[in-house]
Amino acid sequence: MTALIETRGLFYRYPRRGVVLDKVDFALYPGERVALTGANGAGKTTFLHLLVGLKKAKGGEIHAFGELRSEEKHFVEVRARAGFLFQDPDDQLFCPTVLEDVAFGPLNLGKSRDEALQIARETLASLGMDGFEERVTHQLSGGEKRMITLACVLAMNPDVLLLDEPSTALDTEARRRLLNTLKSLPHAMIIISHDDEFLTELETRRVRLSDAKLVEEPIQQTVAVVSETEAA
């Protein structure tokens, strides 16, 4: 089985923070939900940013979807196929209304206006967010914003989801809803989170970033999760 995204000897250093990623080898395979943990400032977000080319690696290779990606123009395709969910939903929702925001991605992928709106409506409906189309994005609650950003990402029909602390600042109900939604999705995922319970229910594998190295960690699977992953 070939990896969707693979890094070899990935290296990154900040001018003042120092080395955050030191020769990191990592691979994400189809169907995997990898939990990425680590202390604050360990470089987890940086790692995801490198994968989609928002930051340029100081060394090493990134292979995504079967090709070596090293320049900005290579990453345009990667970003279309790897949906990135940002930490703060406000950074992601910038259009006036929900429908426009969800349709933004498909439009950039070259879909016509009607197709894009159709995709946007379908995606919203599939997440149970129909009826939100005309809502003003900055007036949504935190949980709603999170679900809409997920819709924005899914509307681009990605193969991989990169989730940066998706459950932060959600209340119990919104968190549960997000969790159930993510569990039902077939995508390979990398999930950054400090929410252990959240991760335990989702993860099929866990890696920890500490001292700029990526270390595999055993996962504590609940019975329910085991049977589910086997079924998948």
Place this chain on the structure above:
Amino acid sequence: MPQFLEHSGTSWKGQRLKHTQSLIDSVDPRVRVVAAFFFALVVVSSAQFSVLLIGLGTALVMARLAHLNFKRTLRRVIAMDMFMIFLVIMLPFTTPGEALFELGGFLASKEGLLHACQIALKANAVVLCLLALVGTMSATTLGYAMARLRVPDKLVHLLLFTVRYLDVIGQEYKRMRRAMQARAFVLRTDRHTWRSIGYLVGMLLVRSLERSERIADAMKCRGYNGRFYLMDEMALGHPDFVFIPLCALFLGALTGLNFI
């Protein structure tokens, strides 16, 4: 900032102000923007008092037609008047001409007083007309109307992004301000206050900059390539075909009055 001077933008952000649909709302946004523009042009370049009075009267009628909330409109008009109140007060004393009265050794001229009145009339007429025609549409609609009127993309994006993030930045400001208050910070006139407010403003700029970078990243992640797509459709309808000739006729007559 005192309540009555609150920025008009604060009530734009929600869009969901209590506003009953009116005759004006049935007119196409583009037509409203263009009409307001030409109205302002005609009124500002007129010098006859009769024209200015008719202009103000028309603006009042339009405000009435647009179902403007009386209190909110008054508040905004006063806010604008505050800007020029000094000009209006100073003008009679600084313009040379026929003396009208004396105040504390300074002579007020008739020409100055008339000029000041003209300026006040013009400004109020234009602002009322803007509030009635343009102020009744949401900021987003205004952005789209401008885009359709071939206003440069960059300006339109600037407006749309401002509308979207004004509230976010405002909340960031309030959060920091509250955090300061929570540590017993009180505004005073001393170095400590000035420095702290300086930090506050500086931090707000830094955070806004960082946020803008994150937004740009997020847009890139969704395949942004420098192009925005407008999602709305605007089409001229029956009310527009009544409004446009009426407007043209009226503005033409108003211009003509100047030469009588």
